[in-house]
Structure formats: C-alpha cells, structure tokens
Amino acid sequence: MLKENGFLFDVTLCVGCGSCYQACKETNNLPQTNQDFLKDHLSDNTFTVVEQYGEVFTRKLCMHCNEPACVSVCLVGALKKSPTGAVVYDADKCIGCRYCLQACPHNIPRYEWGSTNPRVRKCNLCNDRVNSGLLPACVEACPMEATLYGNMEKLIEVAKKRLKDNPEKYYQHIYGLEEAGGGHVLVISPVPFEQLGYVTQLPKEPMPELTMRAMEKIPSVVMVGGAFLSGMYWLTKRKNQVAKEEQTINGK
Amino acid sequence: MKVNEILKPTFWKVVSVIIVTMGLFSTYYRFSRGLGATTNLQDAAPWGLWIGFDFLGVGLAAAGFTIAATVHIFHIHKYEALVKPAVLTAFLGYSVVVCLLVVDLGRPQNFWHPLVMWNVHSVMFEITWCLICYTTVLILEFAPIALEKYNLHAPIRILKIISIPVVIAGVLFSTLHQSSFGSLYLIVPGKLHPLWYSSLLPVHFYISCIASGLSMIIFESYLIARAFTNADGVHNTDLKMNILSGAGFGVLITLIAGLLLKIYDFVNNGKLIYLTILSTETYLFYLEIVLGTVVPIYLLSYRKFREDKKWLYIISVCVISGLILNRFNVSITGLAATSGINYFPSFDEISITMMLVVLAIFAFRIVAKNFPVFESDESGIPVKGNVTINQNK
Numbered sequence: 099m100l101k102e103n104g105f106l107f108d109v110t111l112c113v114g115c116g117s118c119y120q121a122c123k124e125t126n127n128l129p130q131t132n133q134d135f136l137k138d139h140l141s142d143n144t145f146t147v148v149e150q151y152g153e154v155f156t157r158k159l160c161m162h163c164n165e166p167a168c169v170s171v172c173l174v175g176a177l178k179k180s181p182t183g184a185v186v187y188d189a190d191k192c193i194g195c196r197y198c199l200q201a202c203p204h205n206i207p208r209y210e211w212g213s214t215n216p217r218v219r220k221c222n223l224c225n226d227r228v229n230s231g232l233l234p235a236c237v238e239a240c241p242m243e244a245t246l247y248g249n250m251e252k253l254i255e256v257a258k259k260r261l262k263d264n265p266e267k268y269y270q271h272i273y274g275l276e277e278a279g280g281g282h283v284l285v286i287s288p289v290p291f292e293q294l295g296y297v298t299q300l301p302k303e304p305m306p307e308l309t310m311r312a313m314e315k316i317p318s319v320v321m322v323g324g325a326f327l328s329g330m331y332w333l334t335k336r337k338n339q340v341a342k343e344e345q346t347i348n349g350k
Numbered sequence: 351m352k353v354n355e356i357l358k359p360t361f362w363k364v365v366s367v368i369i370v371t372m373g374l375f376s377t378y379y380r381f382s383r384g385l386g387a388t389t390n391l392q393d394a395a396p397w398g399l400w401i402g403f404d405f406l407g408v409g410l411a412a413a414g415f416t417i418a419a420t421v422h423i424f425h426i427h428k429y430e431a432l433v434k435p436a437v438l439t440a441f442l443g444y445s446v447v448v449c450l451l452v453v454d455l456g457r458p459q460n461f462w463h464p465l466v467m468w469n470v471h472s473v474m475f476e477i478t479w480c481l482i483c484y485t486t487v488l489i490l491e492f493a494p495i496a497l498e499k500y501n502l503h504a505p506i507r508i509l510k511i512i513s514i515p516v517v518i519a520g521v522l523f524s525t526l527h528q529s530s531f532g533s534l535y536l537i538v539p540g541k542l543h544p545l546w547y548s549s550l551l552p553v554h555f556y557i558s559c560i561a562s563g564l565s566m567i568i569f570e571s572y573l574i575a576r577a578f579t580n581a582d583g584v585h586n587t588d589l590k591m592n593i594l595s596g597a598g599f600g601v602l603i604t605l606i607a608g609l610l611l612k613i614y615d616f617v618n619n620g621k622l623i624y625l626t627i628l629s630t631e632t633y634l635f636y637l638e639i640v641l642g643t644v645v646p647i648y649l650l651s652y653r654k655f656r657e658d659k660k661w662l663y664i665i666s667v668c669v670i671s672g673l674i675l676n677r678f679n680v681s682i683t684g685l686a687a688t689s690g691i692n693y694f695p696s697f698d699e700i701s702i703t704m705m706l707v708v709l710a711i712f713a714f715r716i717v718a719k720n721f722p723v724f725e726s727d728e729s730g731i732p733v734k735g736n737v738t739i740n741q742n743k
Contacts, residue, residue, distance in 0.1 A: 214382070305537050
C-alpha cells in the first residue's frame with residue numbers, strides 16, 4: 099500500500115516568522131526576491147509565501163491535489179503525481195504550453211518568463227528530501243510546528259480533533275480536504291478562508307472530471323460519425339446513380 | 351512572370367515586405383530573448399494573442415472539411431468549385447496555426463514530445479494529434495492537384511482509391527479538434543466568465559466554426575474574384591452567385607442552430623441574469639451575439655439579401671467578425687476579470703502574427719497562379735435535375 103503524505107498547516111499556531119519561506123529558498127537554491135518576506139508573492143523563484151491578514155498569518159503553496167488539474171492537462175506527462183503524494187515536474191519532458199498555469203484551480207504554478215529555456219516552477223513537497231528520509235525543509239524549519247508533515251489519514255484525524263476540541267478557536271472547515279477533489283495540503287484557521295485569500299468557490303469534484311465528461315464521448319462520436327458519413331456517402335451516391343439511370347431511360 | 355514585374359513596387363508589396371521584415375526581427379527576438387522579454391504574457395495570463403489566433407485560424411479554416419463533406423460525402427456537386435480553394439485555405443490556415451503554436455511553446459525544441467510522450471487524458475494531447483492528422487489529410491486532399499500538374503498519374507490513382515476514407519477521416523478529425531478547443535476551457539469554471547463558460551463549450555465551438563468557415567469561403571470568393579482575373583491567366587474565379595447564396599443558406603441554418611443552443615444553455619443553466627449585469631464582458635458578449643449571429647440571421651432569412659452580391663459579402667464579414675470576437679472573448683477577455691490582469695498583446699506578438707498571415711496570403715497567390723485551384727474535376731460532373739438538393743427552397 100502506498101503511504102501518501104502531506105501537510106497540515108494550522109493558522110492559529112503560525113507566528114509569521116518566515117522560517118519556512120527561508121528554508122524553502124535555501125533547499126531549492128532560490129535567489130532572494132524581496133527584502134520583506136511578508137510582502138513577497140509566489141513566483142518562479144518563490145515556491146511558498148507567508149501572508150499577513152490582520153492578526154493572522156497563512157501560507158500559500160501548491161496544494162498537491164489528489165487528482166490534479168495540472169497533471170491531467172499536461173499533454174506530455176511532464177507533471178506527475180508521485181507515490182509519496184507530491185505533484186512533481188519533469189522539465190526535460192515539458193514543451194512549455196503553459197496549460198498547467200491556465201488550468202490550476204489554486205493559481206499556483208509559475209513560469210520562468212525571463213528564460214529562453216523556461217521551466218514551470220512550484221513546490222514539489224521536497225520530494226527528493228522525502229525520498230532520502232528527510233522532512234520537507236519548511237516543516238523542519240518551523241519553530242511552532244504550525245506545518246505538520248505526515249500520513250494523510252493521520253493529518254485529517256489531527257485536523258478534525260483540533261476543530262472538535264476547540265470549536266470556539268477554529269472556523270469549522272478544513273480547507274483542502276474537499277476543494278477541487280481534495281489534496282495533500284490541509285489548512286485550518288480561526289477565520290473563514292476567503293478572508294485569507296484562498297480560492298473558496300471550488301467544486302467538490304476533482305477538476306479533471308469536467309474534462310473527462312466531454313472526452314469520454316470521443317469514441318462514440320468517432321464511431322457514430324464514421325458510420326453516419328459512410329452511410330450518407332453510399333446513400334447519396336446510390337441516389338445519384340438512380341437519377342442518372344432514370345435520366346438516360348427518359349432520354350431514350 | 352518577368353523579374354521586372356516582380357520587383358515593380360506596388361502599395362501592398364511594400365506593406366507586405368515591411369510586415370514580414372518586422373516579423374522576422376520579432377521572431378529573432380522571441381527566440382533569443384525568451385517569452386517574458388518579447389510578449390505581455392505572465393503567470394496570471396499564460397495564454398495570449400497567439401493561442402487566441404490559433405482558435406480563430408482553425409475556426410475560419412473549417413470550410414475545408416465542411417465543403418469536402420458536402421461534395422464528396424453528400425454528393426452535392428453544385429459546390430465542387432469551392433472544394434479546392436477551401437482545402438488550400440484550410441491547409442495554409444493550419445500551417446499558420448502550427449507555426450504560431452511552435453513560436454508560443456516555451457521549449458520549442460521539444461515540440462515533438464507529444465508524438466512519443468502520451469497523456470491521453472489531456473485535451474491538448476488530443477488537439478495536437480488531430481492537428482497533425484488533419485494537416486496530413488489536407489495534404490492528401492490537395493496532392494492530386496499538384497501531382498496532376500507534373501503528370502504523375504500513378505500516385506493520383508492511389509489517392510483516388512483512398513480519397514473517400516481520407517475525407518471521412520478529415521471530417522472526424524476536424525469535428526474532434528474544433529470542439530476540443532472549447533473543451534480546453536472546461537477545466538476552468540472558476541476563471542472563465544459565466545457568459546462563455548458552459549459544459550456545452552465544445553458544441554458551441556463546433557457549430558460556430560461551421561458557420562464562420564462557410565462565411566470565410568464566401569468572403570474569400572470575393573477577394574479571389576478581385577485578385578485573380580482572366581487577364582492574370584487565372585480562370586473560373588468569377589463569382590458564382592447560386593453557389594454562394596447556397597453556402598449563405600448553410601450559414602443561416604448553422605447560425606440558427608448555434609443561437610438556439612446558446613438560448614438553451616442560458617435558460618437551462620440559469621445564466622440569463624448575467625445578461626443584465628452591465629460590464630465590459632456583457633458589452634462584448636452582446637456585440638458578439640448581435641454582430642455575429644442576430645444580424646446575419648435576420649439578413650440571411652431574406653432571399654433578396656442572400657442573393658445580393660454586396661449584402662452577402664457584408665453578412666460574411668459580420669459572421670467572421672463574430673467568430674473572431676467569440677474566440678478572443680473566450681481566450682482573453684473572459685479570463686481577464688478573474689486573473690486581475692488586463693492583457694494586451696505586445697508589439698512582437700502582433701508583428702509575428704501579422705507576418706505569418708502575410709506569408710500565408712503570399713503562399714495562396716503563388717499556389718493559385720501555378721496550380722489549377724479554381725478548376726473543377728472533370729470526373730465529377732454533376733447530374734442535373736432533382737439530385738442536387740436545392741437549398742434555396
């Protein structure tokens with residue numbers, strides 16, 4: 099059985115120190131993009147950000163969907179769901195159509211617009227670190243244990259328990275559990291999620307379903323269409339022949 | 351043609367040379383400096399003019415499969431004269447689209463990857479394959495004209511044998527990828543404005559491409575009649591009004607079907623409310639519907655307009671404008687509100703697009719002057735009488 103891991107981020111525990119932001123930059127060898135990390139935004143050199151909304155801080159990063167839109171739309175399979183649960187990118191396969199940027203319901207992937215051989219850039223849940231037995235860099239760096247890394251089932255349990263034990267402290271919703279079919283990054287917060295800049299108007303079903311409903315009709319379109327056209331070809335040809343014969347008979 | 355004659359400067363020659371030169375510079379910058387430096391594309395607007403232009407290029411080239419099916423599958427030989435120009439237009443249109451796609455790719459050196467790396471769940475994958483297959487079909491459909499010129503009869507005989515399966519395959523490939531351009535946006539319900547987002551997007555795209563493809567053929571016939579005359583040594587380019595008003599009737603039927611589907615979509619999905627919210631999107635939507643659908647339907651339903659040279663020309667321009675608006679509304683305007691970005695193409699984006707269009711027109715001229723594009727096949731002489739379906743009734 100696959101052991102799928104993910105994040106649980108608790109807004110109530112985050113103090114906005116920016117350790118996760120710095121650790122992400124260091125482990126991915128990304129250059130500094132802003133003096134003040136709270137004013138930074140996701141870019142081809144920033145895979146996670148800490149944002150301040152009044153009194154509270156929250157993180158933005160790839161949600162590592164269960165059925166990712168980006169993976170389903172990538173025509174060459176450069177984006178893949180890894181067995182660990184992370185959505186990972188292979189630049190060597192990528193042709194650069196940017197459909198992943200267009201399709202992502204959370205608006206996460208970023209592109210290296212300044213490069214002549216650009217890559218799609220986003221969090222990959224530290225897939226290499228995880229595969230060599232380490233924790234993701236941001237989790238290791240967090241002094242408050244605001245971001246937990248672990249088995250998805252356990253994380254969901256923890257999140258539900260926190261909501262249940264402290265109903266007055268939390269807004270009763272786990273963001274990322276059902277949005278767009280759910281993913282491997284869960285967020286719990288004291289305030290509604292639209293106040294934290296998350297996309298909340300998402301369907302509960304996975305986004306690729308919307309495309310599949312149209313795509314699954316293709317075989318029948320081809321078969322019915324092919325049969326119809328062949329039939330019409332034969333039928334109208336026959337009709338022309340009959341008309342021609344009638345004409346020659348009438349002519350005589 | 352003599353060298354002097356080619357070098358003689360005329361207004362359009364000068365303009366074309368300027369456009370192509372600018373386009374070549376822009377292409378050089380695009381590949382040497384990257385997308386960020388030469389386009390206005392960004393993370394919030396990853397697709398721009400080039401993708402939008404691909405949509406309308408393919409949409410306007412739809413006559414290639416519609417006319418081929420009308421003549422070769424449904425045996426309505428009245429339209430025989432339109433087949434070759436339509437196939438040639440489609441082929442050149444698709445060539446422009448393929449070139450623009452490669453220019454648009456971030457890693458154009460990997461353009462061949464879809465051939466060996468497959469993800470059958472991707473609409474983009476399906477479109478890529480249909481584009482490849484349909485362009486092959488167009489080459490096979492046009493090949494006999496080229497081969498005939500060089501008296502190569504053996505390959506023509508083979509092409510004649512496979513011609514009907516090729517036409518059928520062409521119609522199927524077209525149906526799939528024309529509609530799939532709409533399917534591309536099925537996955538972004540939260541981003542595309544509800545005026546355009548619909549689970550029926552692929553059907554909308556399919557119906558509108560037929561109407562505008564036929565209009566394009568009407569529009570093109572006028573240009574051809576003006577550009578190629580008997581004096582140039584090109585014959586059979588004069589306007590055949592009975593054919594064109596027949597095509598106009600086809601446009602009318604498709605537009606009505608498209609409008610009915612739009613109404614059904616709006617009523618069924620409770621989207622009527624969006625028509626009353628005044629915004630840039632609503633204005634553009636109204637413009638698209640009124641100019642591209644309502645006015646043409648009104649005019650085409652009168653025989654006197656349908657059979658009048660000038661009016662038919664105006665109507666075809668309306669329908670084409672409607673399609674251009676629709677495709678840009680879906681690919682650019684409809685996404686602007688949610689992305690928070692007001693995308694407008696950069697100079698390089700525009701100049702590369704214009705260069706490819708000019709080159710396609712130039713290629714059309716060369717082919718039309720050197721190959722019998724406007725002559726009908728002798729073999730398929732229509733049977734007179736009740737066989738040809740008189741669509742004017």
